[in-house]
Amino acid sequence: MPLGGARLKGVILCGGIGKRLWPLTEEFPKSLLEVCGKPILEVIGERLKRIGINEVVLVINPSKRSMFNGILEKLGFEVRYAPQELPLGTGDALKRAMKFLDGEFLLINGDIIVSEGDLSEVVKADGNCILVRELEKWENKEEFGVVSIKDCEKLEKIYEKDEGRAIDSKLINAGVYKLESNISELLNDLRPSSRGELEITSIINSLEEVKVVFSREYCIDIGRPWDLLRANEILLKEMQGEIKGEISEKAEVIGDVYLGKDSKIHGFSTIIGPAYIGDGCEIGPNALIRPYTSIGNGCKVGFSVEVKNSVVMEGSKIAHLSYIGDSIIGKSCNIGAGTITANLRHDNEQVKSLINGKLVSTGRRKFGAVIGHGSKTGIGTLIYPGRKIGCNSWTSVGEVVREDIGSNRGFKNG
Missing domain, CATH: 2.160.10.10 (Hexapeptide repeat proteins)
Structure with a gap:
């Protein structure tokens, strides 16, 4: 049986604006920017397919729907499109996808390129889990969610960008999670964070136990133009x-x-x-x-x-x-x-x-x-x-x- 098992679905969040990637995202969603000759979304899809995921929910701005048509379908995925008219946060995006989900699912931000090995470790982990990576020496901690852990491999808390600067940790949220669909009740009670967004991290912080999976290979957050160069080099x-x-x-x-x-x-x-x-x-x-x-x-x-x-x-x-x-x-x-x-x-x-x-x-x-x-x-x-x-x-x-x-x-x- 493939790593993902028969029922594990993927959810890819592609509704963000990508202001830091200007001007490249002025006309195209950031998940459709090209690296190594193909859209970021296609790179993500190829890796999900190789770890055994065959069904994917894409959360997108419906006005951009035509741009996404066929990218994952040509890889053999069964694709469901969940519309997110306004970028109200990752928690809101996941709420839009929940009607297509049952059982476990893999959630990944649409501007993240993760090694197949790291994705496999997330899929193999028991229960709810989160992928984390170390902050690179050139990165600014304030641009990422900072992660603190307990008992070596369990999540203590994710601190969002406005909270993490004072936390003594160099571990950051990689934007990849494996979760159970029974979190839907928590999503219904979700309230805006201090940044005014509905954050998936608030849900994860409220879960009783979340395992931490450490990135051993690479996980590239394509949030700024030069991140495209790094991703291109690796691919x-x-x-x-x-x-x-x-x-x-x-x-x-x-x-x-x-x-x-x-x-x-x-x-x-x-x-x-x-x-x-x-x-x-x-x-x-x-x-x-x-x-x-x-x-x-x-x-x-x-x-x-x-x-x-x-x-x-x-x-x-x-x-x-x-x-x-x-x-x-x-x-x-x-x-x-x-x-x-x-x-x-x-x-x-x-x-x-x-x-x-x-x-x-x-x-x-x-x-x-x-x-x-x-x-x-x-x-x-x-x-x-x-x-x-x-x-x-x-x-x-x-x-x-x-x-x-x-x-x-x-x-x-x-």
């Missing part, structure tokens, strides 16, 4: 190379590289894996794709372009003589010739970026730009490290981007 390490497209005899492919069907690598180009290039792409001539780069379907990378450790989403084009390093390019962007994304500070300190108006460290010595969906850069655009350009915005010829640019901005000079 590419696990990927096996496969060539379905066409490679010029004058091009070179080194290491594990996935090249999709109808894609072409033109002469004098070099692809160094691990790297992912989707279907219908055109690379080169004379292009350099360096390790940990993911290029989505229908992209074009032109003459003498270098792309390194970046995510380039579906339908984007990067014109000749450009450099894209440690960056995230949204869908259907047009990167003008000679565009340069700077990714390193002169003082070698960690790159900082604005999140909700606050300058925060990315935890990365190298981090380039985040360019929103549908945006265009004029030729010769230079972008400072950590800067973001909103969706459907333009830069003018030779513009130097020293500060973030909002969405829907036209040419700077007429």
Whole structure:
């Protein structure tokens, strides 16, 4: 029998707004952002399928329903959609899903990528349980739920973001739980937290006993743009190379590289894996794709372009003589010739970026730009490290981007 057993269902919470991921979530839910050539939700689904879960409840904003159609169904899941019109919290989201549940279920946030091994340990644990991980040295405790434990493997309490700063613990809530459906009565009595949301953590804190499962491999909370790069790096390490497209005899492919069907690598180009290039792409001539780069379907990378450790989403084009390093390019962007994304500070300190108006460290010595969906850069655009350009915005010829640019901005000079 699969690890999940015959009756264990999955619940994936995909109704959040994802403000910290701006501008990437301005047009798409965060669970549909691409890593290693596929939506985060599809990555989650593949892992749930491998541990034996065949039925899934997706909690989504109903206005985004069409965006989710088919993603999990093509993996063989029986999918139920639970609408959550307003993002009123994880507790509210679970209430929407309860009518589809009986017995045990696995609950996971839709912006979390967890190793198959860690998911398996949660499924095998007896009774109610929660997955926790250690706070990374570059992470801010105030952005996560902090966990305290008792008797080595039992939950004492989850402290939400506004409570956890004073708690002497470096364990944080990973956003993965196994629960019993008999918690429905507790959900009915749930009241808003100090943050004004209905929190699933309030329910978990009220349970008599919850086992703690420690993450032994990885659990990535994709809450900020640079988390996509980390997830992409890990998934590419696990990927096996496969060539379905066409490679010029004058091009070179080194290491594990996935090249999709109808894609072409033109002469004098070099692809160094691990790297992912989707279907219908055109690379080169004379292009350099360096390790940990993911290029989505229908992209074009032109003459003498270098792309390194970046995510380039579906339908984007990067014109000749450009450099894209440690960056995230949204869908259907047009990167003008000679565009340069700077990714390193002169003082070698960690790159900082604005999140909700606050300058925060990315935890990365190298981090380039985040360019929103549908945006265009004029030729010769230079972008400072950590800067973001909103969706459907333009830069003018030779513009130097020293500060973030909002969405829907036209040419700077007429």
